Amino acid sequence: MSLPYVRACGDPYQIGYQHGVARRSALHAFLADGLCRLEQLVSEPISMHSLAALLAAYDERISLAVPQLARELDGLAAGAQLSRDEALLMQLRREITGYQRIPTMGDCTTYARTGVNPVLAQTVDLNGALDDQITILQVSSTASARRSLVLSFGGLLGYLGLNSDGLAIGLNLVLGGDWKPGVPPYLAIRYLLDCASSVDEAIALLRGLPLASSRSLMLCDRTQVVCLEILDNEIAAIDGPALAHTNHFLRPEFADRDELNVFARNSSVRRLESARAGLARLSADAEVEQHFELLAEPPICVPDTGDIRRERTVAAVVMLPDRGELHIRPGDPSRHTTESFRLS
Helix, strand or coil, X not given: CCXXXXXXXXXXXXXXXXXXXXXXXXXXXXXXXXXXXXXXXXXXXXXXXXXXXHHHHHHHHHHHHCHHHHHHHHXXXXXXXXXXXXXXXXXXXXXXXXXXXXCCCCCCCEEEECCCCCEEXXXXXXXXXXXXXXXXXXXXXXXXXXXXXXXXXXXXXXXXXXXXXXXXXXXXXXXXXCCCCCECHHHHHHHHHHXXXXXXXXXXXXXXXXXXXXXXXXXXXXXXXXXXXXXCCEEEEEECCEEEECCCCCCHHHHCCCCCCHHHHHHHHHHXXXXXXXXXXXXXXXXXXXXXXXXXXXXXXXXXXXXXXXXXXXXXXXXXXXXXXXXEEECCCCCCCCEEEECC
């Protein structure tokens, strides 16, 4: 599998436009596939008409909080020949599906370690069979010398990635609190990569955003690793030289508000224990392929059950922030070879 790779540069509108042109046919096909496959994931019928008021509420908050990304959405819509609402829908799929309380086996395992060879690695566990929607974006804005390398799915402006200042950001789903119109965490991650040069700067910027939903973000630079748990726009930090996170809250002040179902929690605990033990076994100079061997092992790698509503591992990623490198195995990492990308 050779992943689509899009280089986009210029002002925000131009960046979005180039992304849209490059992925136009794929994004139209994704939209035509049950409204970006949302019809197969939600319990009630949906349409662009039924979502119009919700999309407008999100659009207002995003435009106020991160206007440069709102402008990039305009460019994406124009380049891909989509409506703005259709481009916005692609950023909000997770917020639209909301909590999924059906029994599940996973939703990302993430770990990071600083030191002589900083690394942030994770599985990407999603429902919707999104392997075919992976795109790698390299973004260069005329407003800054900073460049970003971003993993995207189906028109997303951001998901996870790293920047040329040596900051890498990964994420996990955690469930709790009131999900409401605001900046979705995927866009927040892209904003941080565009604007922050370090973990500390990223945390300060994140605290100023009206975040739409609960998540855990893993941040790593050359000197520190911090995991941020987000619940009702409150942010709690966990720091240390080596951290792992899955899908249950670790901070005690958030634990009693955790909405993860018991089946998913059991999986989350098992994967967390495996990630911690595996990371402890890896030497400080471990090679990229050694990290992928860990990510490809069960229970960290979540298999496909054939049910599109269930999360499974659709990619595994190893990022080396001090080298500007993003390595990825698309699909089940035990079955696919590594593709490598580097900021240039």
